[in-house]
Amino acid sequence: MEKTKLVNLNLPEKAILVALETRQAIREVRWTVEDSIRELESLTETGGACVLGQVIQKRETADVAFYIGKGKAEEIGQLAREKQADLVIFNDDLSPSQQYNLEDKIGIKVIDRTQLILDIFAQRAHSNAGKVQVELAQLTYLLPRLRGKGILLSRLGAGIGTRGPGEMKLEVDRRRINTRISHLKEKIKEIDQQRQVTKKKRGGFYLATIIGYTNVGKSTLLNVLAHSQVKVDDRLFATLDPTTRKVVLPNHQTLLVTDTVGFINKLPHHLVAAFQSTLKEIKEADILINVLDASHPRIEEQNQATHTVLRDLEIENKPIINVLNKIDLLKNSYRLARLERIMEPAVAISALRKDGLKELLKKITLFLKEKWVEAEFSFPYRRSDLISLVCRQAEVEKKDFLAERVVLKTKINPFLAQKLIEYQNRR
Numbered sequence: 001m002e003k004t005k006l007v008n009l010n011l012p013e014k015a016i017l018v019a020l021e022t023r024q025a026i027r028e029v030r031w032t033v034e035d036s037i038r039e040l041e042s043l044t045e046t047g048g049a050c051v052l053g054q055v056i057q058k059r060e061t062a063d064v065a066f067y068i069g070k071g072k073a074e075e076i077g078q079l080a081r082e083k084q085a086d087l088v089i090f091n092d093d094l095s096p097s098q099q100y101n102l103e104d105k106i107g108i109k110v111i112d113r114t115q116l117i118l119d120i121f122a123q124r125a126h127s128n129a130g131k132v133q134v135e136l137a138q139l140t141y142l143l144p145r146l147r148g149k150g151i152l153l154s155r156l157g158a159g160i161g162t163r164g165p166g167e168m169k170l171e172v173d174r175r176r177i178n179t180r181i182s183h184l185k186e187k188i189k190e191i192d193q194q195r196q197v198t199k200k201k202r203g204g205f206y207l208a209t210i211i212g213y214t215n216v217g218k219s220t221l222l223n224v225l226a227h228s229q230v231k232v233d234d235r236l237f238a239t240l241d242p243t244t245r246k247v248v249l250p251n252h253q254t255l256l257v258t259d260t261v262g263f264i265n266k267l268p269h270h271l272v273a274a275f276q277s278t279l280k281e282i283k284e285a286d287i288l289i290n291v292l293d294a295s296h297p298r299i300e301e302q303n304q305a306t307h308t309v310l311r312d313l314e315i316e317n318k319p320i321i322n323v324l325n326k327i328d329l330l331k332n333s334y335r336l337a338r339l340e341r342i343m344e345p346a347v348a349i350s351a352l353r354k355d356g357l358k359e360l361l362k363k364i365t366l367f368l369k370e371k372w373v374e375a376e377f378s379f380p381y382r383r384s385d386l387i388s389l390v391c392r393q394a395e396v397e398k399k400d401f402l403a404e405r406v407v408l409k410t411k412i413n414p415f416l417a418q419k420l421i422e423y424q425n426r427r
Helices: 023-028 033-047 070-083 096-106 113-124 128-145 174-200 218-226 269-274 276-283 299-312 333-342 357-369 384-393 414-419
Strands: 013-022 049-059 087-090 109-112 206-212 243-248 254-259 287-293 320-325 346-348 373-380 395-401 405-412
Touching: 013 033, 013 070, 033 049, 033 113, 049 070, 070 096, 087 096, 087 113, 096 109, 096 128, 109 113, 113 128, 113 269, 128 174, 174 276, 206 218, 206 276, 206 299, 218 243, 218 254, 218 287, 218 357, 269 299, 287 299, 287 357, 320 333, 320 357, 333 346, 346 357, 373 384, 373 414, 384 405, 384 414, 405 414
Parallel strands: 013 049, 013 087, 087 109, 206 254, 206 287, 287 320, 320 346
Antiparallel strands: 243 254, 373 405, 395 405
16 A cells, blocks of 8 residues: 655655646747746745756647656656655646546656645635635635545645645545535625625725736835835735725825735636635726736736736726836836836836836826716805815815805715715705
């Protein structure tokens, strides 16, 4: 009977990365296989493993049984033994049968890109909502990989692919997982109800949501806009649980700004489905702030990955401002001018150096003013506080000073207009 290989958790796991390049991928995908496996390496290091080597296999199409082919799988098995690797990570999703066949042929733990990302999310989930959503995604991924009474991944001992709130023992069966999935879905419904209660307490402020590829500086931007101290980490998926802060706009309006989980190329559908509760922050936003790394050589491809997720959420037509961050790292002014042109409406900033922030806040203000409504108010002179408030936070188009009151004809934030409804003229 084969013994499970245990991993010393005090040492990083040693991984071999594998990518497949097919003719179809070359024709249809703008990412090169080298770009993609480079990103997989960053994900692997974020997950806590070190990379011993990379293997790129070229085929017409993926092999049904072994994905990269039986012969190549045997080669990787030999390489793994030579380098004393602990696991092999594939750059694409593997079917349950492919994963089983590859583990059997290679002889050590095999995981795919989705399982790696799920593991990273399990490490980063701190809130109750985050943990519940990660566990749901983990179990949804795990369910089709059960074989008989045990789990397909018979070599799981510890390390990447086994961590997180959804960790299960090998003897767990399909019925228990289905029961747990149903329970988690009920908990997510409760979380949604709690979010609705919280939403009502927001005081009618506009909501902006920061989106974008992972590790482009979203949390840094939130900190400088809100003068806050949200944790910033130069790693992929440093932010998992949404964080909301208040930002005061140039016209004295208060804007709630939420930082969300970063997107990535080939973002697993399990995560998009499981994280619907968190992603509702994007759906409910009045405006999206799409942060991009202007210095990244694949900025357009990263932007395309972000818009793919927006399409999956059916919100690709929501108002959006493209923020070209990290311009302090750009040495080519022509490149910046080109990016500003093709990504209009765009604002170039350096969140780290606090450059361009006034222009960004001004553009956000102009976007939100398009949502303002016309309203006329009649205030007694003793309510000078409200008169001052309207003059400060709305556009006053006309003032009429009468004997006992002042009448203001305005264009105003509808939330503020609702608060002042008892003073509105309804002629």
